[in-house]
Amino acid sequence: MIALLAAVVERLVGYPHWLVDRIGHPVIWIGRLIEAQDKRLNDPEASFDGRKMRGVVAIAVVVLAVLIVALGIQSLLRFLPFGWVVEVLLASSLIAQKGLRDAVSDVARALGEEGIEGARRAVSHIVGRDTSELDEAGVSRAAIETLAENTSDGVIAPLFYLALFGLPGAAVYKAINTADSMIGHRxxxxxAFGWGAARLDDLVNWIPARLTAVLFALAARGMPGADGDAAWAAARRDATKHASPNAGWPEAAMAGALGFGLGGPRSYAGETLDLPTMGEGRRDLTAEDIATAIGLFDRAMMIALGALAVWALAGVVL
Structure with missing residues (x-):
């Protein structure tokens, strides 16, 4: 029930910007802990294997600290008359459904109202690639690829672990995912130091990434112009081409569902990487195509909420 209510609250309200300004956000707090471990343990003079072990210790410290705090908060709230309300609000902060949707929608809006320069600025807030030279199609693909990938690790994964293990499960997942984004680089x-965080992130995202692909395929079945069978076929065919063992699944599924061609060459810090393509459809995408992708996302989220409702009802009945 906590997972369902948290998902609904987050979808409606999100995490207000004024609250971020006043007290920060759980990801910010976790990030500070990761930074502290990075400064304390990531010794450039140590051997490769030594730095690898130090990184394993660092992610273990982060996970254990977050787990202890989350368990403590959950235990305390269970003794309070309306503690479940606070637990729902805290859990909702670990989900990024509304924030992701709004950020991708801003890119589509910028393309329509501000032109390519405004769209480049908007998409630069949600992607790590170079955006200064992107054309309309490049901006649109970047936004849609981010929407697909972050549906998995920003929405479905935290909901999955929240449903299974409560607030501690979602908090620990968020700690692992944040660590990967901060230190899991090659x-x-x-x-060496980020090896443990990256491998652990691969592990915890294995099921959610594939669940997200299934959700996109299911959502496409009831959506005009989309193809659920093509979504799953593209995921099975193209997902393993991706450098990540997980990111290719939602990206390829969305590409197949909507007849898009995603992925391909992109630039990071001035270096062009020849990355594999996801899907076999057209690549000259527009703001209208971003809106279509958001429509698929919305349908997938409704299916996810329905599944959480069934899960909650089953828990009550049993």
């Missing part, structure tokens, strides 16, 4: 500083 560069000189983090290739």
């Amino acid at each position: 560069d000189e500083r983090y290739e």
